[in-house]
Every structure is written in C-alpha cells, then in structure tokens.
Amino acid sequence: MLWSQNASPIRSQNLCLVVCISLVFGVLSSLPDLSDKSCTFKVTLHNFRVILSWELKNHSIVPDHYTLQYTVISRPDHVKIVEHCSNITASFCDLTDLWEVLPETYAVTVDGFRGNTTLVTCFIDFFLATHISLEPPEFDIVDFTDHINVNVNFPPVIPKILDGEVLQFYLSLIIEEQSGGIVKKNYNSSAWVFPEMPPVEAVAFVEVIHVNRKKKVWNYNYDDESDSNDEATDPVTSTGGYTKHGLMGGLLRPTSASLATCGDCLEPNTEEADLSEQDSEPLMTPGPCPRWSECASGAYKGGGKLLQDPLSEEDSSSMEEAGDKITFNVNLSSVFVSALDDDSEVPPGLPSFPEETFDLEDSHQLETGFLAAHGEGTQPPSPTPSAECPWPEDVLSDKSDSSESDVDIRDGYIMR
C-alpha cells in the first residue's frame, strides 16, 4: 500500500525519523573491555580520527593533567611519549597520526598527575583492529515538505590507518515513519562513496535515526517555537524536530539494538545466530551536542566522490555531491507502509551491493575491513571530539542535548 501522496510525515505527530550511518566494517564482539584496575579505555574511530579516551574508575582521584605513552608490541622499540598528549587536561588523545597500522597490538600507559605527584597509572594493551569502535560520520538533516536532505560529511583524506584495509562504505538512506503503530519506510536511496585516495573504496551504510520528541509535540502550524537549531525563513523548511546530531554508531553484527535499527535495510541471515546470541549490548550511542559536532566536523573540508547506486530502482530520491557533503533528497511521497511488528527481529545482514551480493557469512567479517565496531553496554568514558575541540564536560554519551527530553533506546531507535 503506497503512502498517500497527500500525507506528509511532518504532519504526523509521531514522526520518527531514524538516521544512522553504519560503517560496514568487520565486527567483533564479546571481547574483554579495555580496562585495568584503575582505568577504562575506549578507542574509537570518530570522524575518521583515531581517538583514545579513558576514565578513572575511582572518581575520587582527580588528576589535573595526564601524560600518555605507548609502544607497539610487535616492534621492539622504546616506549614512545606522545608529545601532543603530554600534560593534557583532557582525558582523551587523538592518535591518528601516530597509530598508522591497524593490525597491531598497542600497549598504552596513561599517568595521571596532580602537580608533580603521580596519582594514578593506567596500562592497557589491545589489538587495535578488533577493539576500535566506529562512529559514523557527521550528518545534518534538513526537512522540507516533500523531501528531506541528509548531508553526510566525509574527511578529505582517509587516515593512514585505513590504508590497505578492505573497507566498504555503502550509503543507504532509510526514512521510517512510525505513526499509530504503522511503519512507513523509504529505503531505496543508496550510493557508493569513493574517497579520493584509491584503492580504498569507502561505502558508508546509512540508516535514519530516530528523532521522536515525546514531550514536545511538533507544531505543524509552524510556530516559531521550534526545536530547530537552524534558522529558517520558511517554517516549512525548518528542521522542525530535527537537530544537528552526531550519528549513532552502528554495527554490522546483529545485536538487540541493531536488529531493529538495521534490520529493515539489511538482509537477514540466520547463520550468524550463534554469534549474535553473545552480544546483547546496545549499539547505539547518542551523538554529541550540536556545538561539539560542528566543532569536530569543521576540521574537515572535503569528502569523496559520490556515485549513485546504479541499481536503485526507485526514482524517489536523488543525491548531490556538494564538495565535502553528500546530500540525499528523498521524495517522501514514495514511502511504503507496513504494519509495525513488535516481535520482528530480523537479524541484520548487509545491504545488497550493486555488483555483488553476499550472504552474511561472507560479508559479515571481511570483504569490508577488520575494524571491530562494537557497542558497549557501559557508557564510554567520554565523548570523543577532535583534538582541537574542547571537551564539554557535561556532554555524556547517554544524555540528550535537550534538557527536556530523555534519550531512550528502544528497539534500536533513539527516542528523544
């Protein structure tokens, strides 16, 4: 049943828009957390930057600065002090320019000081390829009456750590509207993204994340009491219920969160059921506040070339490349309707690539790459901005940027 062309998702009071970009990497789950007796570590690929962050387990210990050093276990070099992460107040470090080889085991020491006194020393080792978490690129959403623009930002240059890795970024845009138990979907927009640096092919899998405002009903009379952070001359073109929002980290692996999040757009696979059972951690982590995301995304200027999916059958959307952004224009009048099935937990597979199809056993691990992206049940120590950005102390990964709404992860969607 085709959605009425007269209907508009913006007019629906329960519009849920789910956007996320999942980088299709090899995924690992059920690995030990990165922690020693004093600290919990996390290493993420945030906006294609390798960010190591840490948090002290004993919160009563409050160093005023940290120094970080590391060594690569397979290379008998001396321990290296990271100059730009010496005597830093932030509890994270951008190591993109130092950690250039993915399949290596890095042994890291973080010393926390107060004055000249060492309060705490943390030590961790990890195989980077299996422990790095993915965060998808920054994106903006601008909605209009009959279409939505999704602008995805990619860096101009892929970091060396991804050189030679078999990566596939497949952009697939899915818009889903939930209204009165009925789910309306348009998932036919897709594109390959090829970064400027061959031979790596970058394909980011894009879904649509929830922005479902519980407490604030959208005023479809378009009063100015909008949640939008963007100015808009025409209320119809305001961002309405959308905010500039960091993307949710998504995983290839089936988990309870990703099943609903990614299940609609991924092919089901039952062969990996035994592995999926092990992973019950939520995948989705809320993104950073708009101010921070703007700061982080501002570090990059350009993206890759955009090629439209040649097999995309629907003509309901178009894509544009505008410098460093990829814009999806989705015609909402071509949304299909299906009944919302609470019991449906279609295990995710992969989106069908234009040229080849996979079953999950093949695609699951490695055509793509071997970065592990795994959501974690525990909150990451702190969000991960770029090195240049100040650390917003009040931004926690599980907090909304709106003081009025709660972030609730349900069925893989972030509900605000």
Place this chain on the structure above:
Amino acid sequence: MSTKPDLFRTCLWPACLVGLLITGILSLDCNLLHFHLMKVTWQNLRLLSSTSSSFPVECLQETTAFELPQEILSHTQPVKRYIKEAFYEMSIQAFNIFSQHTFKSTWEKDYLKQIQIGLYQQLQYLEQCLEEEEKEKEDSKEMEENGMNWSGAMVSQLSNLELRRYFNRIDNFLKEKKYSHCAWEIIRVEIRRCFYYFQKFAVLLRKK
C-alpha cells in the same frame, strides 16, 4: 541361537549414519573454502584475544620482531593456489606451536582447544581442496602452460619457505626463552597479528 546377526543389525544403522556423516564432512565444497578460512581465522583471532587477560608490562622488555614475510603483509593479489598453500603452511605451523604442552597455565584452556580444533579442521579442508585442485590440473589440458606453472610453483615454494622460516623464528624464540610466560604472551600477540593478515588473504580467495 546366534547373536551375531542381531549384533550386526544393531550396529548397521549407526554405522551407516556415521559413514554418511564422515562422507558429508569429507566432501566439503571447495568453492566455500574461503568462507571457512575467513570464519575460522577470524574466530581464532578473537580466541587469541580472549585466552589471556592482558599483556604483562614486564614482558615489554623481551619483545622482538619476528618479521612476518612481506608477501603476507602486502598481499598483492597472489595467485589463489599460493594463498591456499600459504594457509596450509600457516595452519600446520600454528597448530604445532599451540599443541605444545609446555605452557600457558594462565591461558583459558577451552579457548586454546578451540583454536587447535579450528586449525585442524582448516588443515583437513585445505588438504582436500588442494588435492582436488591437483587432480583437476592433471586431468585438464594445462600442460602447455607448464612453463608458467613451474615458475609459479617456484615462487609459491619460496614464499612458503619464508613463511616456514617465520614460524621457525617463533619456535626458536620460545625455546630460547624456555617457554616462559612472557615468551608465550609475545607469541600470542604475534600470531594474532599473523592471523589478521591471513584473514585478509582469505578475502582475496573470494574474489574472482
């Protein structure tokens, strides 16, 4: 009254079932070999991460470079036969290393066993497929390419020799360090890295 016919009948069906099972296992589809290699190698990589909780700080002073062969590091589109042979060599060597009984008191025994089983199954699968390939080659009309085959085989053998030397260095390291806890931890890290590169190799097998 003879019980032999009864015994025979009693054992017949289970024997047939076992026979069918063995036949099924043995007649693995070599077109799916790369799936198996990818899955098992990745699984073993994960298991190696889980066998030990963390790398001891005191062992950092004993690390050494084992020099994984460049052909493995760069994986510049080698021929598929070489990939399979390299996998075979790696599986044998790694299996031998992990089958030694002189160690690993702190490692998770179950994980270690799974690694051994995975490598063993991998070996059997590879053996079967390499033999099939060999047989097909003999039956096919590729004799006029003998010249290229010979040089290709030489390259393959040299590369496997490098791989064997790599594992010999690992084995010698263990012996020199008298199979100490640090030595095993260092080897664990190194072989995990090796598995990762072979994982990427397995992806190349898939490509046509």
